[in-house]
Amino acid sequence: MILDALPPDDVDHEVVELLRAWLPERRWYPAKGVDARLTPVGAVHLGDDVRVLLVHARAGAVDVVLQVPVLLLADAGGADPGAVLGTAGGRTVLDAAGDARFLAAWLAHADGPGADVDVTAARVVTGEQSNTSVVLPGPDGVPRGILKVLRTLAGGENPDIDVPRRLVEAAWDGVPAPLAWTRARWQAPDGSEAVGYLGVLSAFVPGAQDGFELACDHARDGRAFGDLARELGATVAGMHDALVRAFDRQEAPDGGAVLARALLDRLAWATAAVPSLAERTPAVRAVADEVAALPTTPARQRVHGDLHLGQVLRSTGRWFVIDFEGEPLAPLAARTRPDLALRDVAGVLRSFDYAAAVGGLVGAPAEAWTRDARDALLDGYGVGAEPASALLLRALELDKTLYEVVYEARNRPTWVPIPQAGLDRLLG
Ligand SMILES: Nc1ncnc2c1ncn2[C@@H]1O[C@H](COP(=O)(O)OP(=O)(O)O)[C@@H](O)[C@H]1O
Numbered sequence: 001m002i003l004d005a006l007p008p009d010d011v012d013h014e015v016v017e018l019l020r021a022w023l024p025e026r027r028w029y030p031a032k033g034v035d036a037r038l039t040p041v042g043a044v045h046l047g048d049d050v051r052v053l054l055v056h057a058r059a060g061a062v063d064v065v066l067q068v069p070v071l072l073l074a075d076a077g078g079a080d081p082g083a084v085l086g087t088a089g090g091r092t093v094l095d096a097a098g099d100a101r102f103l104a105a106w107l108a109h110a111d112g113p114g115a116d117v118d119v120t121a122a123r124v125v126t127g128e129q130s131n132t133s134v135v136l137p138g139p140d141g142v143p144r145g146i147l148k149v150l151r152t153l154a155g156g157e158n159p160d161i162d163v164p165r166r167l168v169e170a171a172w173d174g175v176p177a178p179l180a181w182t183r184a185r186w187q188a189p190d191g192s193e194a195v196g197y198l199g200v201l202s203a204f205v206p207g208a209q210d211g212f213e214l215a216c217d218h219a220r221d222g223r224a225f226g227d228l229a230r231e232l233g234a235t236v237a238g239m240h241d242a243l244v245r246a247f248d249r250q251e252a253p254d255g256g257a258v259l260a261r262a263l264l265d266r267l268a269w270a271t272a273a274v275p276s277l278a279e280r281t282p283a284v285r286a287v288a289d290e291v292a293a294l295p296t297t298p299a300r301q302r303v304h305g306d307l308h309l310g311q312v313l314r315s316t317g318r319w320f321v322i323d324f325e326g327e328p329l330a331p332l333a334a335r336t337r338p339d340l341a342l343r344d345v346a347g348v349l350r351s352f353d354y355a356a357a358v359g360g361l362v363g364a365p366a367e368a369w370t371r372d373a374r375d376a377l378l379d380g381y382g383v384g385a386e387p388a389s390a391l392l393l394r395a396l397e398l399d400k401t402l403y404e405v406v407y408e409a410r411n412r413p414t415w416v417p418i419p420q421a422g423l424d425r426l427l428g
């Protein structure tokens with residue numbers, strides 16, 4: 001079912017006034033620190049008291065439609081004071097993302113196989129996130145699903161939901177299965193009609209450990225990560241097989257030239273953001289020239305697109321892959337385009353450098369720890385020892401490392417030395 005957003009009414013305008021003070025305090029708000037123009041574009045009415053407000057936020061380069069589920073209560077007695085935004089239309093307005101009334105209405109309007117969950121025992125996940133995730137237990141109290149309320153809406157495909165759906169259809173069990181999802185139709189700020197996802201409830205992976213934290217712990221304790229990396233390599237290979245079943249594969253007669261061009265485009269993009277990268281230009285060009293001269297490259301296929309250790313969960317003695325939205329800094333067209341499967345392998349290889357550094361390893365111990373993990377990952381994935389694979393991986397790692405320099409410069413400047421050291425290694 002597609003839920004239709006109604007044009008904003010007086011109450012929606014009043015709620016948006018309340019959001020001016022509330023939004024900048026949210027971790028997921030993308031226009032922090034600037035005076036954004038906020039305009040309601042519509043509201044999905046999930047019930048008499050439950051509305052999903054769609055708000056256009058515009059400030060400089062930020063131009064997004066945000067999703068804000070709210071409750072509008074005539075009697076808000078007993079409500080959590082921390083959830084109250086103010087009053088609109090004579091009713092109390094509450095943040096609804098973790099509220100049982102919103103969650104019940106959301107599930108009632110969702111598509112998908114569904115899940116038997118207890119909305120009264122929902123728990124909002126805290127931490128650095130770009131969306132709001134809510135853990136929902138089953139009737140036995142054991143976590144059964146995790147609902148991701150998307151905070152920034154976009155019309156069209158959403159790889160973070162569509163790809164897991166297709167992987168499950170392709171009988172791959174290494175991804176948490178989407179259990180329910182909602183979609184809406186609204187009028188985009190440019191006046192066009194948009195149809196896109198509002199959120200997804202996925203199967204909860206019990207007792208999951210974040211792959212990056214696990215690797216950092218190993219590095220910190222001086223424990224080899226090879227066995228886990230080998231298993232991860234096999235999981236990634238299984239994911240790529242399933243992606244071919246789900247989305248097909250394209251021969252790439254011009255693969256070397258395409259990859260070389262993409263690497264040089266990445267260099268230009270990264271240098272525009274971090275000018276000191278210009279000194280790497282001759283060395284990156286040399287790698288691009290070698291890649292362009294490759295007579296053949298593997299077929300292109302759908303890939304994860306931003307695979308790293310923070311996108312994999314370890315539970316019940318196996319790996320699960322999450323977060324298929326691709327590189328957050330890249331446009332949707334680039335994130336859904338068929339690509340070399342080795343790009344995902346290169347992403348995980350980069351993570352080993354990060355884990356060694358964050359785990360406190362330097363010099364020869366860092367080199368030995370990452371070498372063991374790298375060899376094991378490639379072995380588990382089934383990457384052969386032929387020179388063409390090594391060259392492709394080097395180019396793809398280089399491409400990712402340039403992206404990481406920009407990502408770190410924008411988000412975690414003290415971590416810039418990690419990808420900088422990666423450039424030294426790859427271009428050394
Ligand atoms: N299916 C799942 N089961 C258990 N935990 C999960 C699941 N999906 C996500 N998580 C946890 O929730 C966190 C946020 O999920 P993520 O998809 O990265 O959200 P965001 O898009 O907001 O960054 C992850 O780091 C992970 O720890």
Ligand SMILES: O=P(O)(O)O[C@H]1O[C@H](CO)[C@@H](O[C@H]2O[C@H](CO)[C@@H](O)[C@H](O)[C@H]2O)[C@H](O)[C@H]1O
Nearest residue numbers: 212306308309310327328347350351354404407
């Ligand atoms: O997880 P996201 O989809 O938001 O990806 C972005 O953020 C990642 C960091 O959280 C970033 O990954 C980089 O740091 C990781 C350690 O925190 C490391 O394991 C990765 O290898 C490294 O690329 C990712 O690049 C960025 O797109």
